[in-house]
Amino acid sequence: MNAVVAEHVVANNATAERGLLRFITAGSVDDGKSTLIGRLLFDSKGIFADQLDAISRAKHKRTVGDTVDLSLLTDGLEAEREQGITIDVAYRYFATPKRKFIIADTPGHEQYTRNMVTGASTADAVIILIDVSKVKLGDDGSVELLTQTKRHSTIAHLLRIEHVIVAVNKMDLVDYDQTVYDRIVAAYKKFAQQLGLTDVHPIPLSALAGDNVVEATDKMPWYKGPTLITLLESLSVYDEAHEQPLRFPVQLVARHNGHEANDFRGYMGRIEAGKVHKGDKLVVQPNGQSATVKDILTLEGSLQSAVAGQSVTILLEEYLDISRGDMLASAEQPATLLKTVTADVCWLSEEPLDMRRKYWLKHTTKQVAARVTKIDTLLDINTQERRAADALKLNDIATVSINVQQPLAADAYDAIRSTGSFILIDEVTHQTVAAGMIRIA
Template sequence: MSSLLRLATAGSVDDGKSTLVGRLLYDTKSVLADQLDAVRRASVDRGLSTPDLSLLVDGLRSEREQGITIDVAYRYFATPRRSFVLADTPGHVQYTRNTVTGSSTAQLAVLLVDARKGVVEQTRRHAAVLALLGVPRLVLAVNKIDLIGYDEAAFAVIAKEFSTHAASLGYAEGTVLAIPVSALHGDNVAARSERTPWYAGPTLLEHLENVPVAPDPHDAPFRLPVQYVIRPRTPEHPDYRGYAGQVASGTVRPGDEVVVLPQGLRSRVERVDTADGPLPEAGAGRSVTVVLADELDVARGDLLAAADAPPTVTDELAATLCWLSGTALRAGARVLVKHGTRTVPALVEELDRRFDEQSLSTVDGPDSLELNEIGAVRLRLAEPVPVDDYATSPRTGAFLVIDPKNGDTLAAGMVGERFSALRPPSAAGSASPASAPGSPSPEPSAPSTQT
């Protein structure tokens, strides 16, 4: 089991996401005493008899609402079984782009719905974005179950509707779990609720502690974007030349044969250095300096890759874009593409398709992509870049589109066609990846972890 789970939350405005995040922080004892005292005082001032846990995170939400900052907030908490990094994204449709940012590295997403409203337009939009980003597992938290009297039948209707939608997005059986919760009262969050005897699955925290997660990409082919060339030129190291960067995927060891791209030069790894000394190997996420056996012309922006499994070097990209700018994208636009540590000018040659996340259909040859829209495009690059398909390697299959005039980020891009796994709802049939009410969890359940 992984010791760390990266997860994201998503949901519409007023679905109770702040209260749920606050409840998780409170129940895992991840709140400082002075923070809890402040929440208690503020709750009393509002005439409440119990602490309003949403106040633990509402400060940042208020800032967003006032336009002071609009960003993803990261929360950190832990249990004896696992540590968690939670990306808390805003719920308003205007900030759907933040779901892209917060979920880009998530191994699981918790998608909230209000039990009184069920699956709404924003639910379907968020689920589609999560599927396109390749988030492998979803939890549908049917919140405010107390406000419908803990109604099993109503929960079953919501779970079935979302199951059909998730199946249309390509989620297989066992990768989606629906849980009836009340973040306000703590039902099925960290402690199992006696008020839902018909639900036999795990609590939310039990599921987060036990759900299998894909390991970090150590088993993928080695990739290291060169960020800096180190030439100390000191008497102790007169001929030292190292290539510093963070391992994006795979593992590198002395003796490995590598290729420098886009040039195609080949060499062998002589050493893998760090500030604390050389390493016998370095895996994904580790920042290192690689020393090669040969003197090659390697610069920032180049990519060191496994010689027996190199990426594709190309100056044409068929890609999926999540458009993040208020200015529409049209064919013929000149942009910058930032891939790894390399930034190159590019031309938007064609807008192939626009994705409709509500009907799970596509519109061929759209005139433009507007804010929060997702589309398939073709880009012509000014020079070749080494890329992987996003489905194979998200770290080296992702890129940013940047405005060359002011440096603003315009879009998040994924190499390859990301719509192929999606099917119209009618094609999904009766597939039901989310567990049915009262059915056993598809994952092993742990004892209750109420704290």
């Protein structure tokens, strides 16, 4: 983030369908997230022999006998291995002949939800793990999903993660019973419909035994769908950032020595959305000055054009007052200037919100003083109902109003993720206290 700023790396439409896929695992404690990723890496030959040897000799493994504890592949912190939990976000990279993957193994503990938000902010897909042994199945046909399952699904929806895979894990503990699986999937789909999630892919598996992870199993003949890895390979990923209007937050103003005759002023940064060509007419936000692109420079030399995802230096025909935090935007479709920001926020701090004090709001490369003036509604994770509230505490999700000291050139998160997201920072401790998604009517 930029904890909540999306970072897509699909370079062009030709690689979008089978290019890089970023996905996360999410769920409650001990649902098997780390074991699932370990199984994916192990069965797809995504680990080295020395890594396998190291975890086979690990002193904190939780498996019996010579069985390898695959969860240790991602639980890298000593505290994680001692406690048998995931605390930090662990990123792992692997590839199959069809696709490259970046996995974020995120914590299940409620107190580490902030780390799950960080991992989810750049994801194209999420695997929501559900442990069949923890779901309460009533004799009356009722099914009670865990609160963390609902919380992580809600965050995935707020962050607009495109694909949701519901991995019903530990099917071996219920003798691969189809009825149990069907009841859990039906309950999740009902909840997903309340949320507004549309692209939901359920799959029964056992991460520990390897059933339906990379290899298909004959223990569930009633399941006719793909294995998890086959499903991940098939998901479409299209980076819409190339089709959006230009958004170029200025990171740095680069100048030659002012005494040189060939003095120039270049604006360095990463194109967050859209395209830019030599000769394009731009607008500088928030001051509204007009500008014309003179040149586009990279380490390799001058370019005729550049697209979202590229880091470039833009030279302008005009001499203008532009500094870090300003935005070069499409003259035809500029960003919206906001002095009052309406946003959905996830509160990440153990210190509750104090509406009497100021926070720093970090948006792209701009940081401004801000104050939360109103909590419009607080979201009930279990019922998805919104109600009035006068306080925010750790892991609360709410719609709030924020006044900023200087106007922000921003977009709705639904339109452009990178310029529709922000974080709030405690001005004393410098800790990130909230992640926000801007909503513009």
